[in-house]
Amino acid sequence: MKTLVILAHPNIAASRVNQRWKEELLQYPNDIAIHEIYKEYPDWNIEVPKEQRLLEAYNHVILQFPLYWYSYPPLLKKWFDDVFAYGWAYGSTGDKLKGKKVGLAMSIGDKKENYSPEGSVSFTLDEVITPFKASTVHVGAVALPYFAVFGASFQASDEEINRSAKEYIDYIFTYQQ
Numbered sequence: 001m002k003t004l005v006i007l008a009h010p011n012i013a014a015s016r017v018n019q020r021w022k023e024e025l026l027q028y029p030n031d032i033a034i035h036e037i038y039k040e041y042p043d044w045n046i047e048v049p050k051e052q053r054l055l056e057a058y059n060h061v062i063l064q065f066p067l068y069w070y071s072y073p074p075l076l077k078k079w080f081d082d083v084f085a086y087g088w089a090y091g092s093t094g095d096k097l098k099g100k101k102v103g104l105a106m107s108i109g110d111k112k113e114n115y116s117p118e119g120s121v122s123f124t125l126d127e128v129i130t131p132f133k134a135s136t137v138h139v140g141a142v143a144l145p146y147f148a149v150f151g152a153s154f155q156a157s158d159e160e161i162n163r164s165a166k167e168y169i170d171y172i173f174t175y176q177q
């Protein structure tokens with residue numbers, strides 16, 4: 001398998017977008033591995049060496065999640081805090097993520113036009129994900145352009161979500177090599 005998707009949804013059973021995306025990812029078992037951290041760690045006790053070995057095995061990693069308060073769901077933030085450790089991810093001997101391509105696949109509740117300086121959010125999505133980009137730089141990885149679907153709370157129709165699932169696969173394959 002060539003791409004690792006770290007999927008972080010606190011309630012995937014109630015999800016429209018991330019659940020549909022997951023179904024689409026499952027159609028490509030030879031190319032895409034899915035690692036659902038909320039399923040793997042219901043007690044939030046992340047097995048750091050296991051996560052690090054998993055990341056070491058892939059050069060292309062996607063973090064898939066619904067945007068919560070302009071950020072990651074909390075277990076994904078903890079995953080970063082625990083797994084991207086000194087001496088492994090950064091520091092004089094911490095080079096294990098160096099050169100890896102890392103992307104974000106996000107479902108966004110609000111409308112696209114609100115993510116602009118003039119919109120109700122006041123910031124673009126590219127600005128919102130600055131902490132991710134800074135973290136990627138810090139560990140010497142390559143931040144890929146993000147993939148996102150907007151209007152995920154109410155507006156997006158089943159048709160749009162189905163289309164986004166196909167586009168998500170195209171996005172993964174574009175950056176897989």
Ligand SMILES: Cc1cc2nc3c(=O)[nH]c(=O)nc-3n(C[C@H](O)[C@H](O)[C@H](O)COP(=O)(O)O)c2cc1C
Binds near residue numbers: 014
């Ligand atoms: C706790 C919480 C925080 C949220 N914060 C945001 C936010 O900051 N910006 C936004 O556009 N949508 C926000 N939303 C909406 C989610 O992004 C949206 O419900 C999700 O992307 C839908 O994907 P799903 O169908 O896979 O659950 C939030 C939702 C919840 C439950």
